[in-house]
Amino acid sequence: MRRRSSRLLLGLSLAVALLLVGAFATGWYLLAGSRARLEGEVTLAGLAAPVRVIRDANGAVTLAARSRADITFALGFVHAQERFFEMDLMRRAAAGELAELVGPAALDSDLDLRRHRLRAVAQAAYAALAPAQRQVLERYRDGVNAGLADLRRKPWEYDLLASQPRPWRAEDSLLVVAAMYLDLNGHGHNTRELDIARMRAALPAPLVDFLLAPDPDWEAPLSGTLSHPPLLPGPAVLDLRGPPAAATSARSVAAALAPALQARAPGSNSFAVAGRLTDTGAAMLANDMHLGLRVPDIWFRARLRYPDAGAPGGTRDAVGVTLPGTPVLVAGSNGQIAWGFTNSYGDWLDWVRVTRDPAAPSRYAVPGGWATIERHAERIRVKGAPDRVLEVEDTRWGPILARDTDGAPLALAWIAHHPQAYNLGLMQLERAPSVSDALHLAPTLGLPPQNLLVADREGHIGWTIAGNAIPLRTPGTDPQQPVDGSQPGSGWHGWAAPARYPRLVDPVDGRLWTANNRTVDGPELELLGNGGHDLGARAQQIRDDLATYSVFSPGNLLDIQLDNRAVLLTPWQRLLQDVLAGTRDPALRQLRGLTANWRNRAAPDSVDYRLVRAFRDEVHRTVLAPFVARVQARFPAFAWPVGSDPEAAVWTLLRAQPAWLLDPTYKDWDALLLDAARAVATRLGGEPGGLAARRWGEVNRSGIRHPLSAALPAMLARFLDMPDQPLPGDANMPRVAAPGFGASERLVVSPGHEAQGILQMPSGQSDNPLSPYYGAGHADWVEGRPTPLLPGPAKWTLTLRPPQR
Template identity: 30%
Template sequence: MGFLFRWLLRLVSVAITLTVLGVLVVYYLGSRSLPDYDKTLTVAGLSADVEIVRDNSDVPHIMAKTDPDAYFGLGYVHAQDRLWQMTLLRRTAQGRLSEMFGTRTVETDKLLRRLDLYPLAVQSVAAQDEQTRAALEAYSAGVNARIAEINRDSLGRGAPEFFLFEAPLSPWQPADSIAIVKLMALQLSGQLRDEVLRARTSLLLPDANRVADILPDMPGQGIAALPDYAALFPALPRYAAAQTPGNDMLMPVAPRGLAGASNAWAAAPSRSASGGTLLANDPHLNFTAPSIWYLARLQLGTGGVIGGTIPGVPAIMLGRSEKLGWGITSSYLDDQDLYIEELNPDDPELYRTPDGWKPFRTRKSIIAIKDAAPITVTLRWTDNGPVLPGSDFDLNTVTPPGHVASLAWTALSSQDTSMSAAIGLMQAPSVQDAITVSEGFVAPSQNLTLIDKKTIAMQLVGAMPRRDARHQSLGRLPSPGWRAENRWQGMLPFSENPQFIAPEGGIVGNTNNKIIDRPFPLHVSFDWGDSQRIMRWQGLMQGRQVHTRDSFIEAQLDTVSITARTLLPLIGADLWFTGEAAPEGTPERQRQRALELLADWNGEMNEHMPEPLIYAAWVRALQERLIRDELGPLAEEFDHVEPLFIERVFRNVDGAAVWCDILRSAPVETCTQIAQMALDDALVWISENYGSNLDSLRWGEAHQATHDHTVLGDMPLLRYFVNIRQSTSGGDNTLQRGMTSGQDPAPFQNVHGATYRGVYDFADPDSSVFVTSTGQSGHFLSRHYDDLGQLWRRGEYIPMSLDIDLARAAAVGVTHLVHE
């Protein structure tokens, strides 16, 4: 027995020793790629030495004597901290992920090859102005200098992920940066999905009023009547089941409702307590670890510029210079149209046009796949745009037999000058100059909020398609591609893009709300991202005669839900303070306690309170009960509560209360009955997932921000090191937006929100502040991987100063790039 025990002890000791040694080896290999910020490095490609001072938040301040040298430095620091992220972005745009990840990313690669984003980026290089081409070349040289250093000094392949996924690093090219901007346009575009869903809903609900209920238009002037989609394509069945979605890893297309959002507002000197202009901006994107944003400061010939960059792109995309501040919000411009193309029944290689049958433009494309045979994809284009298969975006449900779908989209331009506009914006000395420069933006379309020392403005930037007033579906539904009136007729002149300069009230802002109400075809969009947050913003802005940096921060962090304040009195009107007192432990008593809590609640979606969870679960269950019997499986597409729909139903707008009647039951149910049943549903769900003690519930337990690593986040063990989870306040309709996933088993996880926050005060520019949702480093062993995320969660910021002495005073390192 003693002999056996000794051998077991030895085996356990050996196993422990080997495990410890394995962990140490992994840590050593991983830590080799941690960048050294305090060094001197001789590199080729510079005209003079560059100094990179990293302040105590790891924000690099790049001091250079020429603009190209500054862009070189930016390329170098991006590659130091985010090389893996840059590699993923580039490979995604190229449609080359499967070379690393195998069959899991084939569908993603197919889509990107069909869209042809990378070849279009290559062609767009020549369209840039001279200073932008110089910036792209210098930036690429900076990235490549870091790659050469990694290879020369065996610096752990540049990032730990490269040990797990073999990905030879090819030199960075100017087209790579332009391709990433086009990829961002894809991530921020949602009109395609909206068209498909509207068509599917129209097929299922022949009554146009019911379509208007569940897909409501923003309040304002009426919209011209749309044709029944079935009338455009009679061969389609009234309902077709959607294809079961696959596991499309790294698919850069956001689910419906998550294609982009943001807040931005500005105050003129007349509305500022300090007498200077103010600007607040927080763009909303999917949460990832690391965040898409990387903070940096550039010293250009026109002065210092500081703010948020995107790794792979040589520009401050949002932030401030010494003379100008700018922020961005998604404009929701209708810059995509789907077309149904008729195939020639005698020759499917021909499609119908206004001038007769015409052959597709075709090209073969080979996708290499790790551990599998390569596949060849035939790319097809029509005059309207690339042909997409029915398996993408549920297009099979709205495409009749003998037809295919194609996509028109502003980002599919070979003369895309968005990069030149971004470079020019950093150098613009005034609001008017910035507007002039912004004419070069093509895609993604954004609302650009601007301030200089005296003026505030908001300008919609990006190419606006010119549509015929006779367009059959007004661009809201897939339309026959062979009809001349449905086709785009070029782009509108920049003068038609809405702009608001120095408004009389001294305040301008956008929460993705409807910004203008012009008749089609100058309408901008029929589908907007917000009808709720704007009401809270208006109240906060008009509640003060003058504003300060702190009042703008307060508004940016506001978590009061106007939606909750509006809906609860409607859906609970006949439930509050009714019925007999119920004994403890009964469903009736649980319902009464929930109603008591909600009756005393002010609508604040605070992470420490139970009421937000009760409210969110109730309205989610309510919408499910209202739509499930009418929409069947299509109800799965409506995974977020549409406040305007519930309001229409409970106010019985155009007979919308009919949604409350359960079709398959003999009695006619009232909306009050459905509201009570939905509350009971919600309380059962809460009890199963969070316990039955309503007073002890915490919204933050359900509303955790999910900053997950895009590749390692699902891996056993590793996910505990690379994913960042935080309890958060806010919700779908608060200014501090925390968009929920809508997906079981965790429908209230916070998956989409402010990945960057900035507030700029031109009365005292160095008192301006900013923060991102994770940290500067993409290396999970770095202390800067999540340090800013802790500040972000608490609603704190770091200074945005162009004073280099302040950066040097607490620098975590100074890098000197010495030219050969």
């Protein structure tokens, strides 16, 4: 009997082993079959002449062709072979078509985004493009579909999802641009202005102005004056010692304040120095775009070489990062100029109150009469479930998406709803010969409005806003408050002419910087608006870093990109030391001791940084809680307006210590501060190892994952994800880092001297785990090592040939 059981157990073990081997072999076969072709020759209809596709050891691609048209086709081919699934996700997410691919789990996202009808916008934008730009998209489309067809098997993600890839359409590239509008403009929700309206409905206006005021201590505009210090409201405005507000939970208040404490909004750093400050005489530019990070990275590094009479030596040699799904080199250098972007955070979305006709709800009031609401039945296909039909009500300003504080319907005016805001103008920067030419092109580019920074080989630097859709509003109106669409002068009335775009060329000190901060003031700021400018501490730190050098090398600019000094937190460290001076509480004495030796770094092993940061967050929550509670009592969905850092208001309160704006829970402001410190000591001290074990790297980890890994067992997910490592950096310093968020690239380049340039990227070029360069270069990004901008020696060469005639 025992022998029989042993044989049965052995048989079962062998069967399990065979199943595991079979599953492994099947997985390997599916993955291997969808790897990009790296070598040999491929004959492809659609090419006019051969194109060489050269890859180095890290998978950086050089495309060498006889025309930009053939480059466009070949770029589509390569993008599809390496990244088709991610391209598909971007177009589907923007169009609200994800549920068709992944099932009901994506239905809520589709219902949310389909309200914008961005596929219809992309179709209209494509139809309105100049014929030459439509031809570019069609050539790129043909290249994408050729690359997809050339794979031995469909991309492996579709096997996992039991789905089939859908061919690329020319309009889909504009949907990828729409996906960037969503990412850079708050996903089209405009919750910032909804929450500001809620604050103004629940709190006195002077108090709201005070709480949302910018902080002149941290601003670093390129031109104009600093903001005024916030004006402290007197007890006649609000006295918290009066009748208490309706009760709300501490948890809901903490959740409402999360946007004020978690700076994870898409952003970027970009800075440039004039040629007189470099040893080559050419200007130099640095750019790192902060986005959500994934496997693979959003960008695809490429070098494009083709004949061009306007280029040095007659050959255009452009290098940088492309955006799969589009034929565009987004940021990089063409040998004559280098360019990069940061999100401008201008005001590109507005709410408009819609007044329905009580006798005919399909009509709404407009100045001088009535208009009819357009209704669109949007059919959402759901894999494995019935279709859903979403009715979208559309007005002349945009779709009705929300309600005002009094319940009135609100329509969203958003530049991304306008077909004119999409084009391929960005491709012209690839051939621009100077800063002046690049700045002249900026107001014609169809993209989310960005700060454009340019440096050229003659030593010039310049800044302006890139984007062809800056809305004009009636002077004197508050664009952060919903306007009444029935009144004359409401809504937008055209677009800013290029002459009105602010620009700055060759500043006296030879330095420019942007980091999502306010860049201008006066009429220029009124034109651009405030869509949630960064506090400015990051921009100020970059500005001050630039001032420490008199001559710059690429390594100097990389050092600034990697600066993780905690300048913003230094006053908080001093405050914490003062608060805890003389305490006899053992836990608080330990907290004071661990933060006394201030290293001033957001380093992975920094205990002092994590504890001081936690103290700042706790003080913000405690100081602001009574105001948030009053708004939540009327509007339970309220959250602190995104992009409105309350640093100025909190410090003003801590310095002035007004009794009428102190939470009545505390006898005085010193008690509030001591309680905040005690909360930190209790919460973090209660974790394993106590306060002394609370290193910053414990919570600030890379967290860069593949889009499908969350649905897989942990063992398989680890195979797809990048190693989850502790990272230096944080918000409010140049080296921005948070789990799954941070610098999607770090570019440093001096045009004409690309061989000394730097380009770091996380998570590699390919989405196939069996690719020889899956994750290649990622370690350099983590460690801050300077990966060369130009591709290295050729390791694989693939030739794409047209059919013989």
